Amino acid sequence: xxxxxxxxxxxxxxxxxxxxxxxxxxxxxxxxxxxxxxxxxxxxxxxxxxxxxxxxxxxxxxxxxxxxxxxxxxxxxxxxxxxxxxxxxxxxxxxxxxxxxxxxxxxxxxxxxxxx
Numbered sequence: 873x874x875x876x877x878x879x880x881x882x883x884x885x886x887x888x889x890x891x892x893x894x895x896x897x898x899x900x901x902x903x904x905x906x907x908x909x910x911x912x913x914x915x916x917x918x919x920x921x922x923x924x925x926x927x928x929x930x931x932x933x934x935x936x937x938x939x940x941x942x943x944x945x946x947x948x949x950x951x952x953x954x955x956x957x958x959x960x961x962x963x964x965x966x967x968x969x970x971x972x973x974x975x976x977x978x979x980x981x982x983x984x985x986x987x988x
Contacts, residue, residue, distance in 0.1 A: 873913060873982070875949055879970050880906035880923075886977055892921065896930055899923040907968060909937065909953060915944045920953070922966050929962045936961070942973075949976055 878889040882904065888894050898904040906923040920937035921930060936959050941951035950973035958967045 874918065875911045875944075875976055877909045877911065877949055877953075877972070877974065878906055879909075879953070879972055880904060886979075890979060892932075895923055899925055899927075899930075907953060907970060908932075909939075911939070911944070911949070915939075915941050922968060924966065927964055927966075929964065931962060931964070947976055949974055 903925045908921045910918045921932035943950040954969040
């Protein structure tokens with residue numbers, strides 16, 4: 873089960889934080905600034921999407937993010953996300969260096985699929 877980490881400039885509901893389309897809409901409409909990162913069970917970043925109202929195109933890729941976990945277990949995710957300098961893609965520029973720690977909250981709608 874992947875873990876989604878959202879670091880933002882405001883408090884978000886868990887449902888909003890899990891929904892990248894909703895976050896993109898909040899960015900365009902309300903000026904949300906955030907970083908949405910999906911991490912797989914092996915602690916590898918599968919995708920990272922910086923969100924900023926100045927962006928003309930949303931960019932989601934693991935290629936632009938670095939990740940150093942300090943804790944990654946069933947209860948907590950913590951560490952550092954950063955870019956190697958300023959990224960310059962799709963006629964946009966961005967950089968970030970964020971350190972965080974957060975509890976892992978399970979999606980209440982997630983279901984266990986029985987093995988066949």
